[in-house]
Amino acid sequence: SLFSDLRPLGPEGPFSLETQFIADSDSCKVNLIIGAYRNNQGQAWQPPSLVEAKKRIHVESCLHEYLPLHGSAEFLESSKLLVLGPEITNQAYDRIASIQTISGTGANSLIAKFLDNHTHPANIWLPDPTWVNHADIWKENAPGVDLRWYPYYDESSRSLSFSAMIQTLQRDTQENDAILLHACAHNPTGLDPTKEQWEEIALVCKEKKLFVIFDSAYQGFASGDLDHDAWAIRHFFTHPGLEFAICQSFSKNMSLYGERLGALHIVVSRKSSSPPTASVHGHLAEIQRACVSMAPLFGSRVANEIFKSEDLHLMWQADLLLMSNRIKTMRKAVYDELVRLQTPGNWDHVVHQTGMFSYTGLTEEQVGRLRKEHHVYMLPSGRASICGLTCANFKYTAQAIHSVIT
Numbered sequence: 001s002l003f004s005d006l007r008p009l010g011p012e013g014p015f016s017l018e019t020q021f022i023a024d025s026d027s028c029k030v031n032l033i034i035g036a037y038r039n040n041q042g043q044a045w046q047p048p049s050l051v052e053a054k055k056r057i058h059v060e061s062c063l064h065e066y067l068p069l070h071g072s073a074e075f076l077e078s079s080k081l082l083v084l085g086p087e088i089t090n091q092a093y094d095r096i097a098s099i100q101t102i103s104g105t106g107a108n109s110l111i112a113k114f115l116d117n118h119t120h121p122a123n124i125w126l127p128d129p130t131w132v133n134h135a136d137i138w139k140e141n142a143p144g145v146d147l148r149w150y151p152y153y154d155e156s157s158r159s160l161s162f163s164a165m166i167q168t169l170q171r172d173t174q175e176n177d178a179i180l181l182h183a184c185a186h187n188p189t190g191l192d193p194t195k196e197q198w199e200e201i202a203l204v205c206k207e208k209k210l211f212v213i214f215d216s217a218y219q220g221f222a223s224g225d226l227d228h229d230a231w232a233i234r235h236f237f238t239h240p241g242l243e244f245a246i247c248q249s250f251s252k253n254m255s256l257y258g259e260r261l262g263a264l265h266i267v268v269s270r271k272s273s274s275p276p277t278a279s280v281h282g283h284l285a286e287i288q289r290a291c292v293s294m295a296p297l298f299g300s301r302v303a304n305e306i307f308k309s310e311d312l313h314l315m316w317q318a319d320l321l322l323m324s325n326r327i328k329t330m331r332k333a334v335y336d337e338l339v340r341l342q343t344p345g346n347w348d349h350v351v352h353q354t355g356m357f358s359y360t361g362l363t364e365e366q367v368g369r370l371r372k373e374h375h376v377y378m379l380p381s382g383r384a385s386i387c388g389l390t391c392a393n394f395k396y397t398a399q400a401i402h403s404v405i406t
């Protein structure tokens with residue numbers, strides 16, 4: 001066969017663990033692997049805003065035509081407003097090129113291909129660590145761009161490695177390099193820069209003439225407040241001349257995981273009276289056409305219902321608050337239990353981190369023992385999806401952590 005020399009590949013990290021979890025017959029098993037919201041019964045959950053939006057769509061009579069190449073114009077307008085806010089959207093009305101994508105992954109892939117084809121950065125700078133897929137996305141889609149890493153996590157203090165990050169960006173980046181920043185709820189560390197730190201990052205990006213890519217996969221899901229979670233992106237807009245892209249996902253904040261709803265927005269600079277927005281737009285569409293033609297329709301239909309009705313929008317905001325509060329409550333519950341058990345070490349980071357994940361600080365060996373001896377599953381890096389904790393299993397989980405540490 002043509003394929004006999006292919007190296008066999010099993011399912012990738014989290015997906016292989018998920019298979020092991022499903023096969024595990026222990027009744028106490030706990031799934032802290034996958035980044036998807038679960039309710040307090042440990043079940044996948046449909047937020048009320050989503051249920052109501054689907055009712056209003058009248059699915060039986062819907063046609064299933066192709067979307068235009070750029071996606072749903074109504075959805076793109078609303079998603080742009082959501083991330084940039086009305087003031088910036090008005091100010092930059094002719095400077096934003098937007099296209100609907102196959103969720104956040106599609107937006108990341110499209111910007112990688114677009115930059116590799118058209119602006120030719122020497123390097124893409126990723127945070128170390130980052131979402132496991134970022135490096136693969138760039139390798140697959142931008143073979144002409146070298147992968148580089150900037151420090152992000154200080155293991156000894158379990159905090160943001162801010163000075164080292166700034167030093168590396170100042171010392172090692174070249175003009176026109178691309179840099180990826182997580183807009184909020186950094187995956188996997190749960191550590192975000194403060195506002196003052198974001199201001200410093202923006203200054204370095206501007207001074208070094210870097211092209212910034214914001215990966216925004218958790219707007220509203222991190223803090224429960226849509227505007228709060230978009231603060232960093234909006235701040236970068238205040239620096240004239242800084243051009244940047246936003247990879248927007250609606251997987252987590254609208255619970256539309258499998259519908260693959262996302263957008264890529266590129267904010268271009270105005271050097272002359274007519275910014276090159278239309279050219280950017282056209283080239284994005286050209287690449288999208290060759291790769292996937294156009295994005296799927298159903299998710300944008302649901303989102304449009306939520307965006308256009310005030311009552312549904314309010315309902316959605318309440319859903320976001322409920323989800324983010326449940327995660328915060330679970331962080332505190334497992335933290336209190338670890339403190340009560342007098343588990344060695346400092347566990348403050350579990351409550352201070354934000355978003356879906358906790359970077360627990362557990363070693364790969366401890367994570368392996370958690371799985372084998374206690375049926376508690378998390379990534380080998382020690383990343384735990386807090387969504388997998390419930391009132392029924394947080395004590396068991398804390399006890400399991402306690403026993404692999406002591």
Ligand code: PLP
Nearest residue numbers: 035103104105131187217249251
């Ligand atoms: N970016 C980050 C940082 C993520 O954590 C994820 C999902 O976990 C994504 C992008 C993309 O997710 P999706 O393709 O489902 O939108």
